[in-house]
Amino acid sequence: MWVAGRLVSFASAVCREREVIGVSDLADWQLRALCRGNHAYLFFPPSTFERKDERERREMKAKAICGVCPVREPCSLHAISIREPFGIWGGLTEMERRALVAG
């Protein structure tokens, strides 16, 4: 699926541009996601260059939101189950999810 000129998975699109997807297509937990709307930009890298310190600050802010999100568990399980390659899901970066799967 293309969102804002970038090819993203459906799951990424849900967190990134939820308003472009019909509400009836979303799982119940996705409807309660705290990252819906204005904070979505924190969960994915920008399309332009991002310095390491900028990435760390962005990820820290996103993880803080995940830390109080009521659907953190189904979110992280979903991202792991579909091997979502992009963004922060359930408070985990793509690298952290890969490490969990690798065991």
Ligand code: SF4
């Ligand atoms: S846990 Fe984080 S990424 Fe998942 S729905 Fe909540 S705020 Fe969004």
